[in-house]
Amino acid sequence: MxxxxxxxxxxxxxxxxxxxxxxxxxxxxxxxxxxxxxxxxxxxxxxxxxxxxxxxxxxxxxxxxxxxxxxxxxxxxxxxxxxxxxxxxxxxxxxxxxxxxxxxxxxxxxxxxxxxxxxxxxAPRPEAGADAPQMLMLGRLRYEIETGELRDGQEPVRLTQTESALMRILAARHGQVVSREALVDQLGRDRGLGGEIAQERAVDVQITRLRRKIELDPRRPRYLQTVRGEGYMLTAG
Structure with a gap:
């Protein structure tokens, strides 16, 4: 189980x-x-x-x-x-x-x-991953969970290394809130990202940049949501 x-x-x-x-x-x-x-x-x-x-x-x-x-x-x-x-x-x-x-x-x-x-x-639950989606639909965009690729139709959407890391973390827990502290911890362990993201405020900045690439209106995000007092959550739809 x-x-x-x-x-x-x-x-x-x-x-x-x-x-x-x-x-x-x-x-x-x-x-x-x-x-x-x-x-x-x-x-x-x-x-x-x-x-x-x-x-x-x-x-x-x-x-x-x-x-x-x-x-x-x-x-x-x-x-x-x-x-x-x-x-x-x-x-x-x-x-x-x-x-x-x-x-x-x-x-x-x-x-x-x-x-x-x-x-x-x-109703026994399926084995982990058995029915897990292989992609997340973010409006017109498609995020391939296995490869980490974000596409607009057939065209790839270019992400920075930090943005790619954020998408991997949030997509792995889509529909769940990920705290700023958890993002700082996980990004900080990802080699090559450097010390610039070692603070929660820097994570907020990276989230804002990522929203510009996945949201129709970044000021009113639909897919990459802020959960007040808790952190961030990626939702498909």
């Missing part, structure tokens, strides 16, 4: 609930990525593999039931539906769509953890 924590996707249009669930589940030992709606969830799922999805039913646009139906046609990842509707007919609708479990709001976070663990025990 893998020692890597299970990676969960939380999909809920309520920012407060998203953040509360994310913080609680991280404290319980899970890796957690959050999406605000079905569209963002689809983008994340196109580049990341998750062990389980916790999905709100009542969202604007595509609702949770419709997204669950799409998921069942695309992958076998377990789904837990969250909803304020607790009537039997609503639970039946969720299960018919392909959900593995159904929890009515309000609920105790501990109950959610117990149900997550029960489902994960019934």
């Amino acid at each position: 893998s020692d890597t924590p299970a990676h969960l996707l939380i999909v809920d249009d309520d920012e407060r609930i998203r953040e509360l669930l994310k913080r609680y589940l991280v404290k319980q030992g899970f890796m957690v990525t959050a999406a605000r709606d079905a569209a963002q969830a689809r983008r994340l799922l196109s580049g990341l593999a998750f062990d389980l999805i916790v999905l709100d039913v009542m969202m604007p646009g595509e609702d949770g039931v419709a997204l669950t139906q799409w998921l069942r046609g695309a992958m076998a990842t377990p789904v837990i539906l969250l909803t304020a509707r607790g009537e039997a007919k609503d639970r039946i609708t969720g299960f018919e769509a392909g959900a593995d479990d159904y929890i009515a709001k309000p609920f105790e976070p501990r109950e959610l953890v117990l149900r997550i663990n029960a489902i994960l025990r019934r």
Whole structure:
């Protein structure tokens, strides 16, 4: 069995609930990525593999039931539906769509953890790397994980040595926050990078330069995100 924590996707249009669930589940030992709606969830799922999805039913646009139906046609990842509707007919609708479990709001976070663990025990996780994506799609750009190449269509995007090292580190942990301290440590061990990146501020500068190459609007990054007080996270989509 893998020692890597299970990676969960939380999909809920309520920012407060998203953040509360994310913080609680991280404290319980899970890796957690959050999406605000079905569209963002689809983008994340196109580049990341998750062990389980916790999905709100009542969202604007595509609702949770419709997204669950799409998921069942695309992958076998377990789904837990969250909803304020607790009537039997609503639970039946969720299960018919392909959900593995159904929890009515309000609920105790501990109950959610117990149900997550029960489902994960019934659905053994694949061996590490078995379903891992071989590339990450960053909008129009494609990052080849094995070779470390970044391409815009067929054209390579030139990266400096430090930018290449940053991409390798962040891509290896895509969907997870990497702290500035961890980046300083890993970059500092990479021969040839020199002492210029041995400080957190220098890492911030390198992140800014890398954003200019992968973001349509570097001032409002979509793929290389700052997680306030924690570090940086690379997300596909």
